[in-house]
Amino acid sequence: MEIEVNSPDSGETLWVVADRTRFLGGLFGSDLELIEVEVPPGSGTPPHTHASPEMFYVVEGELTVRHFAPGGSPKATVAGAGTSIRVEPMAPHNYSNDSQAPVRMLVLVERSMIAFFRDIGTSEPQAQPDFARIGAAMQRHNIDALTMAA
Numbered sequence: 001m002e003i004e005v006n007s008p009d010s011g012e013t014l015w016v017v018a019d020r021t022r023f024l025g026g027l028f029g030s031d032l033e034l035i036e037v038e039v040p041p042g043s044g045t046p047p048h049t050h051a052s053p054e055m056f057y058v059v060e061g062e063l064t065v066r067h068f069a070p071g072g073s074p075k076a077t078v079a080g081a082g083t084s085i086r087v088e089p090m091a092p093h094n095y096s097n098d099s100q101a102p103v104r105m106l107v108l109v110e111r112s113m114i115a116f117f118r119d120i121g122t123s124e125p126q127a128q129p130d131f132a133r134i135g136a137a138m139q140r141h142n143i144d145a146l147t148m149a150a
Contacts (some may be wrong), residue, residue, distance in 0.1 A: 002028065014121025017129045018043040021117055024106075033114045039063065039103040044096025047074075047146035048138075052110040054087040058094070061103035068092035068146060093147050116141040 004025055012023045020038040027033070039061075047068055056063065058079045065085050066074040068090075078098075079085055087093050097103045119137045138145060 003105045009145050013100055014118065014123065015125045016117050016121050017134070020125075023114065023118075026111065031110045033111055035107050035109070035114070035117070037105050037107055039095070039097040039105070041097050041100050041102065044095045047092060048092045049090050049092050049146065050113065050141070050143040051089050051115075052088050052113045053107040055071055056084045056085040056087075056115070057106045057108075058085075059106060059107040061096060061097065061101050062099045063095055063105060064098045065095045066093060066096075112141060116143060 006024050011025070011046075014021050015136075016037075018040055022032040022036040024036060036059075047066070056065065056079070056083055060081055063079045064076055065079055065087075066076045068074045102111075114138060119141065120134050121127070135145075
């Protein structure tokens with residue numbers, strides 16, 4: 001039997017745009033991996049869909065998670081420390097840190113999403129996102145950005 005241990009100073013860390021993402025490893029015998037994400041104030045993702053289900057667990061701070069129902073207004077949930085959020089495959093959603101303090105969360109996703117994060121991740125935070133590079137990576141990893149009606 002194998003056991004893998006990650007200490008607070010181990011594990012690969014990349015910046016996915018402005019969010020610091022630390023890769024904690026996968027669950028043996030499954031396609032699931034765990035990451036730790038630090039989301040600074042003002043950071044977040046655009047509305048999008050993807051095949052991988054996700055589960056967020058907020059460790060510190062307040063994360064705003066939105067679900068975009070077809071034909072309706074987005075439903076926003078402010079998730080504080082100790083809150084978990086499950087996102088079904090292909091559910092239109094996004095998250096943002098609308099507070100003045102950083103958010104730290106654990107995220108459980110399939111390896112397909114880990115590959116996307118590694119694809120767009122950089123060794124330093126990005127002052128200006130390279131939207132063309134991120135868009136091309138989204139296409140390669142079957143992640144669809146949602147176009148919001150004006």
